[in-house]
Amino acid sequence: MPSPVGHGMIGLSIGLLYAWPRGARIQRMTETLKQQRVPLFLAVLLANLPDVDYVPGILTGDLNAYHHQYTHTLGWVLLVTGGVWLIWRAWRPETGMREAVFVFACLMSHLVADWFTDDGAYPFGIMLWWPFSADYTIAPQHLFPRPIKEDWAEVFTWHNVRVMGIEFLITLPLIPLALMVKRILPSSSRRP
Numbered sequence: 564m565p566s567p568v569g570h571g572m573i574g575l576s577i578g579l580l581y582a583w584p585r586g587a588r589i590q591r592m593t594e595t596l597k598q599q600r601v602p603l604f605l606a607v608l609l610a611n612l613p614d615v616d617y618v619p620g621i622l623t624g625d626l627n628a629y630h631h632q633y634t635h636t637l638g639w640v641l642l643v644t645g646g647v648w649l650i651w652r653a654w655r656p657e658t659g660m661r662e663a664v665f666v667f668a669c670l671m672s673h674l675v676a677d678w679f680t681d682d683g684a685y686p687f688g689i690m691l692w693w694p695f696s697a698d699y700t701i702a703p704q705h706l707f708p709r710p711i712k713e714d715w716a717e718v719f720t721w722h723n724v725r726v727m728g729i730e731f732l733i734t735l736p737l738i739p740l741a742l743m744v745k746r747i748l749p750s751s752s753r754r755p
């Protein structure tokens with residue numbers, strides 16, 4: 564699994580695709596970022612949410628005990644997408660399909676990134692297709708390196724700082740790419 568850096572950067576790029584106004588001037592970037600901080604923050608949060616399965620492990624003293632199980636499945640992503648969308652709709656009645664796709668994309672990006680990450684512990688990968696299949700699956704070729712995280716003491720190592728640096732460099736181009744897509748999209752895709 565990538566660290567919150569990799570997942571956060573991917574989430575941020577999806578957030579930009581969703582929330583960045585078309586034609587926003589680069590000179591007013593700080594102002595636009597401030598205006599769109601809620602959806603951008605939500606995107607980063609959702610892109611990291613499947614790793615909530617570390618919490619019971621942290622509480623019971625075995626960091627990885629519950630990691631890479633049901634929160635890393637298509638079934639969980641669909642369930643949470645529905646839940647978040649219903650809350651969003653209760654808060655903003657104009658919430659529609661665009662918001663559902665946004666939430667799904669943020670959550671699903673986590674699974675895809677983990678699928679592309681080197682995994683040193685059996686079972687390798689994630690139960691991506693649960694409830695349709697409980698088999699673990701992993702990409703034939705990894706993109707992200709493996710962090711060391713057998714326990715808390717190992718989490719804070721130079722190796723993991725290096726891993727986060729690599730994740731940052733791999734995902735960095737997604738940010739200008741998302742901004743570029745917002746510039747070239749036809750005006751009909753503009754948010755009302």
Ligand SMILES: [Zn+2]
Nearest residue numbers: 564613614677
């Ligand atoms: Zn994960």
